Amino acid sequence: MASSSMKEIFSDVTLTVDLTTFKDPDMVKEIFKESKHKIKQITKTSQYQAEGSFEDIEDVFVKLSSLERHTTSGSKHQQQAQMSPDQVKPVDIQGTVMEYMQHKCSKELRRIEANDVTISTSLGKTDKTVLVSFKPLGRSGSSQACAHFARERFITLYQRTATDLRVVSHSVADQNLSYLQNNFPELWIVSRSGNMTVTGPYAHIRRLENFLSNRKSSTPGRNTTTQRQRAGASGASPVSHAQQQDDSEDTCAICMDSIRERHRETLKCKHSFCTSCLKRAFEFKPVCPTCGALYGELKGTQPEGGSMSTSIRSSSLPGYEKCGTIVICYEIPSGTQKEEHPSPGERYEGAARTAFLPDNPEGRKVLHLLKRAFDQRLVFTVGHSSTSGRDNVVTWNDIHHKTATHGGPTCYGYPDSYYLKRVQDELKVKGIQ
Known part of the structure; x- marks a missing residue:
């Protein structure tokens, strides 16, 4: 049954949770607290009850499924099956972005697949989206983990690509197409009946538009460099390498x-x-249009007015048993999109997110870096959610966070011995180090 159909049939859903079945009841409370703006909560002794839409309750259920539980005789196998799902959830993304990635990011996609995973696409939830699936080539647990890693890396590539992508249309003669494709390799150019649709990063589209504008306004004897390049490309007047x-x-x-x-x-x-x-x-964007070197402070499109708060727990994260846990709480309120967002003037839905770091020197360093990224509006953006499939919502940008305490990388949790280094590398690309 399609997800949209499920939402229509189950408009109101109730979820009852017994805190005593979980090894970390505080984490259960955090998940309920994080979702308080979406669901109605009823607390009775050790039971938490949530009422809300199918989609919101499903989101809470998935997060709870990643937590460790107390095992009892006869139920251990069943609980392990719940905590280790054997299917990697597909991602519903914008079709235009996927087409661009297939044409211009093919090397990155092949690296994500490597020899362990295949990436396939099918019809999405709407006529403007596609469903991207990740299938392990083997049947072992390690192969399944590779598929989860591939999904995480794909989402990072997608978010990084979609954030800067623009689509424009121009009228141009077909015989110019090969020249434009050779001189603007970052752009995906499709020509039909004298019109062309151009998809690519803003800076490269700006270059193309300036180039086309100069060609229209140029007079004989002016812009000789561009004229020589055109002649060389057509073979009429060879140009030396020097x-x-x-x-x-x-x-x-x-x-x-x-x-x-x-x-x-x-x-x-x-x-x-x-x-x-x-x-x-x-x-x-303060980067070199040619090589991407960063100059100055990078500013993102995260909506203004949000907050980032932290607290410390005495409980430890898997892999960091000798220290406590840093809990990060993000709150981004709903609002109206600005010119920097996909649909200026339209409303966007806010978000509340919780993330976790080990309370050790390296974890505190990452916390300091994440605070700088938040102040520079780089942690979140407004757009299409790859998890819910909805548009005009606040979503993570391409800085990974651990949103669960347990479950490992496949559940965005711990243990993950390389996470702190990975997130520092992601921040370094944005000039935060």
Whole structure:
């Protein structure tokens, strides 16, 4: 039965939980507390009861399923089966982003698959989405873990790609298509009947639009660098390797026009641009349009007005038995999307999230880095949720968090000996170290 049908049939669902069956009752309370804005809670002695929609109750149930429970005679096998699901949940994502990834991120997708997992797509929940599935090639537990890791890595790639992706349309002659594809390799260009649809990162689309605009407004004798490049591409007037190198050094990679010396801006990475072009590009994102080197402080699209609070528990995380646990609570209220979001003017649904770190020197260092990322609006964004399939909601950005205390990496929990290093690497890419 499709998920949407389940929601229509079960509009109100009740979940009753006995705290005494869990090894960490405090974690159960945290999950209920995190979901308080979505579900009605009734507390009776050691029992917690939640009432809400099928989707919200399902979300609570999945989180509870990852927690360790006390085992009793005759039920151990059943509980282990609950805690070790043998299917990796598929991801419902925007079809446009997936098409772009298949054409322009094929190497990254192959690395995610490696030799252990296959990634396949099918029709999504709407006509604009696709369902991405992850199937292990083997039947062992390690193969299943590989599929869970592949899903996590895929979501990271998807979020990183979708955050910066733009789609525009232009009218252009078909004979220019191969030239544009060769000179703008980061863009996926599809031409039909004289019109082309271009999908790609903002900075590269900006370069293309400036290039097309300069071609329309150019007059004979002007923009000779671009004219020589076009002639060389068509084979009418071969250009030497040395001449091509000189041209590339004197051509702005944003507007594709010659850089006038008095308007030149050269970055520390040695790439040069028109001063005005670089200023406009840095207003969107302070990175070199050519190599991606970061300049200044990166700002994200996380909605404003949220909060990040922390507390300390005495209980330990698996793999960190000699220290307590840092509990991070994020609260992002609902609001109206701004120009930096996918649907400006429309409402978005807020979120409450809880994450966990070991209370040791490295964990406290990661906490400090995450606080900086939160202040720079990099932890969350507004868009399509890969877990619920809904649009216009607050979702994680591409900085991984541990949202469960137990269950290992497949359940976004501990033990995971490489997590603290991985998250520091993800933050370093954003200039936070």
